Amino acid sequence: MDVTETAGMRDTVYGRQGELLDLLIDYLRQPSVSATGEGFPAATQRAMRELELAGLRAEVWETAGRPCVFGRADGPPGAPTVLIYGHYDVQPVGPSDLWRTTPFEPVIDAGRIWARGSGDNKGQHYAHLQAVRLLREARGGLPVTVKIILDGEEEVGSPNLEELVSRQRDALAADVVIYSDGPVDNSGQWCVKHGVRGVLGIGLHVRYADRAVHSGNFGNVVPNPAWTLVRALASMRDDDGKVLIDGFYDDVVPLGEADREALRGLPPDDSTLADFGVAEMDPAYGDLSFQERLAALPTLTINGLHSGDPQRTIIPHEARARIDIRLVDGQRPEAVLERVRAHLARHAPDVVMTQEMGVPPARTPIDNPFTPRIARAMAAVTGQPPLLVPAMGGTLPVYVWNQVLGVPALGIPFANVDENNHGPNENLEVSRYLDGIAISMAVLSELAGTVAR
Structure with a gap:
C-alpha cells in the first residue's frame, strides 16, 4: 500500500461524506438498550442487516441474554483473517432533561453527531462496516478475510461473550482482533491501545x-x-x-x-485533572x-x-x-x-x-508483528504516527480474544476525548468518524501483507 493509494481512500471517504453521515444517522435512530431491552429484538435484526449491506454473510448467534451478530467476507486465498469486535447495544438515556437533543433522533451540529450510541459504540464499529463496503466497491473484493462480531451485551458486562467465543471458536478463528471503543488519547492524538485493565x-x-x-x-x-x-x-x-x-x-x-519504552514516549495527561477541579495526582504513588x-x-x-x-x-x-x-x-x-x-x-x-x-484484564505486547503495520497505515491517513499505549485504564471484554481465542487484540479508538459516552449529550466528531473509515480501509489493506496462520 503506497501513500497515493491511502490519500485516495481518504478522498473517497470525504467525497461521499453526505451519504456516509446519512447512513450512520439512520442506524443511530434504532434504540438498543441492553439493560432495559428497549429496541430489542429489532436492534439485533438491524445490526445483522447492516453487516449484510456491507457485503458480509451475516447471522444471529443466540446467547443466554441478548444475541451477538456475526458476519464474514472472504479475501484472497491464503490472506490473513482480521476479526473486528464492536457492540451494538447502548447505555440507557438517563435524565432526558440533561440532553441538548433527543437521544435517538440524531442531530449534526458544531461538527459533531449528537445521539446515544454515536461514540459508544455504533459510530465506531459502523466506520469499520463502511470501510469494508467501500473497499469491496473499489476493488471488487477485500484484501484480507474480514470477520465482524457485534456484541449485544457489552454495556451490561458481556456476561455471555466468553461462552459464545468458546462455542464458536472455529468460526471466529483469526490472525488478529481489532476493536474500536472509547476515546483517542487525552491529548487528542490517534493511538493504538494494546490492552485493558x-x-x-x-x-x-x-x-x-x-x-x-x-x-x-x-x-x-x-x-x-x-x-x-x-x-x-x-x-x-x-x-x-x-x-x-x-x-x-x-x-x-x-x-x-518495549511497553515501558512506549510509556516514556506518551505525552503527560495529568493536565486533564484541572477539568475535575483537582490540583495534583494522588500523592500515594510518588513519581509514577x-x-x-x-x-x-x-x-x-x-x-x-x-x-x-x-x-x-x-x-x-x-x-x-x-x-x-x-x-x-x-x-x-x-x-x-x-x-x-x-x-x-x-x-x-x-x-x-x-x-x-x-x-479479567488483557494485554498484547507492543512488540507484536501487527502494530507496526497498523501504525504505518494510520500515519499514512492522518499524517502523524499514532501513540502506542500499553493499556488503557478502563475495562472491555478483550480477554476473550487474548485468552479464549488466543490471538493478539489491538484497539484503534475513533471517538473524540469528550464523547460523553454513558452520559448525556453523547457525541462523535464528524471528522473522527470519516477519518475512522479511511483508517480502517488503510489498516485492512496494510494487514494483507502479514503472514496468515
Whole structure:
C-alpha cells in the first residue's frame, strides 16, 4: 500500500461524506438498550442487516441474554483473517432533561453527531462496516478475510461473550482482533491501545441491630456497623497506596521493555485533572507518571459508603460500601476475590462480601508483528504516527480474544476525548468518524501483507 493509494481512500471517504453521515444517522435512530431491552429484538435484526449491506454473510448467534451478530467476507486465498469486535447495544438515556437533543433522533451540529450510541459504540464499529463496503466497491473484493462480531451485551458486562467465543471458536478463528471503543488519547492524538485493565466489583455489608437506635441511650452498648466497615476498609490499603491484602500483587505480570519504552514516549495527561477541579495526582504513588499508573498498577477504589443518617443522633443498624479493583495483566478476578475474602475473614469477619462483577484484564505486547503495520497505515491517513499505549485504564471484554481465542487484540479508538459516552449529550466528531473509515480501509489493506496462520 503506497501513500497515493491511502490519500485516495481518504478522498473517497470525504467525497461521499453526505451519504456516509446519512447512513450512520439512520442506524443511530434504532434504540438498543441492553439493560432495559428497549429496541430489542429489532436492534439485533438491524445490526445483522447492516453487516449484510456491507457485503458480509451475516447471522444471529443466540446467547443466554441478548444475541451477538456475526458476519464474514472472504479475501484472497491464503490472506490473513482480521476479526473486528464492536457492540451494538447502548447505555440507557438517563435524565432526558440533561440532553441538548433527543437521544435517538440524531442531530449534526458544531461538527459533531449528537445521539446515544454515536461514540459508544455504533459510530465506531459502523466506520469499520463502511470501510469494508467501500473497499469491496473499489476493488471488487477485500484484501484480507474480514470477520465482524457485534456484541449485544457489552454495556451490561458481556456476561455471555466468553461462552459464545468458546462455542464458536472455529468460526471466529483469526490472525488478529481489532476493536474500536472509547476515546483517542487525552491529548487528542490517534493511538493504538494494546490492552485493558480488568475489574472486580465487590459489595460489603455489615448489620447488627434490626433498626437504628438512640446514640445516647445505647452508645457504647449497641455495636456500630459503620466503625466495623471503615476499619475493614482501612485495613486494605496503607498511606503510600500499597494494597495490604496478602498476595494481591503476586500474579501481576510486569510490563516488558518495549511497553515501558512506549510509556516514556506518551505525552503527560495529568493536565486533564484541572477539568475535575483537582490540583495534583494522588500523592500515594510518588513519581509514577499518569500513564504508568493506568497501565502498570492495579487499583483498590472505594466507590461509595453509606450508613445511618447525618441529620439524626443515632447508631445505625447497618453499613454498606462498594469497592472496585482494577486488575492488570496476570491477575484473575476469582483469585483476587478469594484473597479479599481471606483478608476480611482475618480482619473483619462480620463484613459480608458479595461479588458484583468480574472481568479479567488483557494485554498484547507492543512488540507484536501487527502494530507496526497498523501504525504505518494510520500515519499514512492522518499524517502523524499514532501513540502506542500499553493499556488503557478502563475495562472491555478483550480477554476473550487474548485468552479464549488466543490471538493478539489491538484497539484503534475513533471517538473524540469528550464523547460523553454513558452520559448525556453523547457525541462523535464528524471528522473522527470519516477519518475512522479511511483508517480502517488503510489498516485492512496494510494487514494483507502479514503472514496468515
